[in-house]
Amino acid sequence: MFTVTPVRQRTHRIVWNDRAEIEFQGAMAARPKNVLVTGPHGWGKTEFCKEVARRAQVTLGREFKLMSVNLSPYTRFEDLIGTNYPVNTANGVAIQWVKGALQLAVEGGHMFLAEEITKSNPETQARLHSVLDEIGRRLTITERGGEEVPVHPDFWFFANSNPAGRGYAVQRLDPALQSRFYWTIEIDQPFCDERKLVEDIFGGDENATVHVMNWLEDLRSNAETIIPTRDVSMFSKALGRGVSPESAIEHQLKPQYDGDKYARIAAVTKAHFGS
Ligand SMILES: Nc1ncnc2c1ncn2[C@@H]1O[C@H](COP(=O)(O)OP(=O)(O)OP(=O)(O)O)[C@@H](O)[C@H]1O
Ligand SMILES: [Mg+2]
Numbered sequence: 150m151f152t153v154t155p156v157r158q159r160t161h162r163i164v165w166n167d168r169a170e171i172e173f174q175g176a177m178a179a180r181p182k183n184v185l186v187t188g189p190h191g192w193g194k195t196e197f198c199k200e201v202a203r204r205a206q207v208t209l210g211r212e213f214k215l216m217s218v219n220l221s222p223y224t225r226f227e228d229l230i231g232t233n234y235p236v237n238t239a240n241g242v243a244i245q246w247v248k249g250a251l252q253l254a255v256e257g258g259h260m261f262l263a264e265e266i267t268k269s270n271p272e273t274q275a276r277l278h279s280v281l282d283e284i285g286r287r288l289t290i291t292e293r294g295g296e297e298v299p300v301h302p303d304f305w306f307f308a309n310s311n312p313a314g315r316g317y318a319v320q321r322l323d324p325a326l327q328s329r330f331y332w333t334i335e336i337d338q339p340f341c342d343e344r345k346l347v348e349d350i351f352g353g354d355e356n357a358t359v360h361v362m363n364w365l366e367d368l369r370s371n372a373e374t375i376i377p378t379r380d381v382s383m384f385s386k387a388l389g390r391g392v393s394p395e396s397a398i399e400h401q402l403k404p405q406y407d408g409d410k411y412a413r414i415a416a417v418t419k420a421h422f423g424s
Contacts, residue, residue, distance in 0.1 A: 150423070151357065151360050151388070151394065151421075151422050151423075152356075152357065153351050153354050153357035153388055153389055154351075154352065154354060155389060155390060155391050156350070156351065156352040156389050160349075161349075162345075162349055163196055163199075163200045163341075164341055164342040164345040164346055164349070165200065165340065165341065165342060166339060166340065166341060166342045166343075168338070168339075168340055169193075169197060169200075169340040169341070172197070172334050172340070173197075173200075173201060173204065175332060175334070176201055176332060176334065177201075177204075177205070177208070179331050179332040180205065180305055181302065181303055181304060181305045182283070182331035182332060183281050183305075183306040183307070183308070183329055183330045183331055183332070184305075184306070184307045184308075184330065184331070184332045184333070184334065185266075185307075185308050185309075185310065185322075185327075185330040185332070185333045185334070186198060186307065186308070186309045186310075186333075186334045186335075186336060187309070187310050187311070187312060187333065187334070187335050187336070188311070188312070188335055188336035188337045189311060189312065189337055189377065190311065190377065190379070191377030191378060191379030191380060192336045192337060192338065192339065192340065192377045192378055192379075193336055193339070193340040193341055193377075193378050193379075194309045194336050195217075195262075195264065195309060196340075196341075197334075197336060197340050198215070198217075198260075198262050198307050198309065199215055201260075201307070202214075202215035202260045202262075205260065205305070209303065213258075213259055213260065213303070214254070214257070214259040214260070215259070215260045215262060216250040216251075216253060216254045216259055216260065216261050216262070217250070217261070217262035217263075217264055218250055218251075218261075218262075218263060218264065219264045219265055220263055220264060220265050220266055220268055220269035220273065221265070221268050221269070222268060222269070222270050223270075224269055224270070224273055225272075225273065226272065226273045226276040226277075227249075227292060228249065229249050229250060229251040229252075229273070230248075230249045230251050230252045230288065230290055230292070231246055231247055231248040231249040231252050231290070231292075232246075232247055232249065232292075233245070233246055233247075233292065234246075234247050246293060251280070251288070252288065252290070252298060254304060255280060255288045255298055255300050255301065255304050256298060256299075256301060257301060258301030258302065258303030258304050259303075259304065259305075260305045260306075260307060261304070261305070261306050261307070262307045262308070262309065263277075263306070263307070263308040263309070264308075264309050265309065265310060265311070266308040266309065266310050266322065266326075267310040267311065267313060267320055267321070267322055268320075271323065274322070274323050274326050275323070275325075275326075276289075277326060278325060278326065278329065280300060280306070281306055281326070281329040281330075282329070283329070283331070286300040286304070287299070287300060288300060308330070310322070339378050340378075341378050343362070343365065343378060343381055344358065344362055346378070346381070346382060346385075347361050347362060347381065347385045350382070350385040350386055350389050351385065351388075351389055352389075357388070360421070360422075361381075361384070361385055361388070363421060364417065364418065364421040364422070365381055367417050367420075367421065368414060368417050371413070373409075373410060373413055374410065374413045374414050374417060376402070376414070380401065380402060380405075383397075383401050384397050384398065384401060384402075387400075387401065393422075394418050394421075394422040395415075395418065395419070395422070398411075398414060398415060398418050399415075402414055
């Protein structure tokens with residue numbers, strides 16, 4: 150019989166496992182060279198990058214922001230660097246350049262995270278080349294007469310992508326862009342200490358934590374019922390709110406997975422939590 154005391158106040162803490170620590174060391178050794186993080190949905194790509202930025206800030210001893218943009222086929226390069234906006238002034242309407250996240254990160258020496266880079270269009274990818282060069286990095290703003298913005302030495306470019314093929318609506322990266330990534334990290338297994346994650350969610354309830362971890366171990370022992378960290382987190386949070394395990398998987402996992410996979414997950418869930 151599964152029980153857990155409902156947790157009212159919860160702080161979301163990032164907990165890394167050894168693999169994440171090792172990959173962090175590799176990324177830090179590569180700094181400020183460009184890092185590509187690949188992997189299927191929900192295994193912690195974004196959370197890893199956010200935590201790298203937080204830790205890099207400690208190393209740098211100054212404010213080090215993470216500026217991220219979700220790319221799509223419709224994202225124009227202008228959306229990243231900035232745009233000419235009409236603004237009201239005392240002398241009427243004037244056109245003013247408003248800096249975008251990439252220009253701010255380049256100038257201020259911050260981290261820029263391009264989410265879903267493989268979904269971006271060829272023009273946007275091509276215009277990223279010069280800012281990702283190994284030597285003589287520069288950001289050229291053709292919209293401002295070819296203005297060249299100097300790149301701060303601490304500017305650090307990260308990109309995330311799902312694997313090309315395997316059912317993801319993404320394209321392979323243009324080879325010229327791919328070759329500009331000095332360091333690639335693949336996240337297709339937990340980068341999280343999931344036991345600690347579940348324990349945090351259950352407010353330290355040891356029995357409930359062991360129960361969920363056993364269920365997870367069973368699911369992960371079969372290639373056809375593997376679920377990522379996001380599902381583990383969402384399932385545990387639902388249980389922590391008093392939702393039944395059957396209802397949690399029905400509302401969270403059923404819409405995501407095909408019928409066979411869901412049926413297998415449901416059977417494992419029933420075996421561990423009863424009907
Ligand atoms: N190290 C961690 N510590 C705590 N929770 C984590 C950690 N890594 C991942 N998670 C949990 O897993 C969820 C999914 O992680 P994240 O959003 O980083 O995945 P993703 O790989 O970027 O997925 P997508 O491809 O869908 O963007 C997070 O919302 C969080 O709940
Ligand atoms: Mg993400």
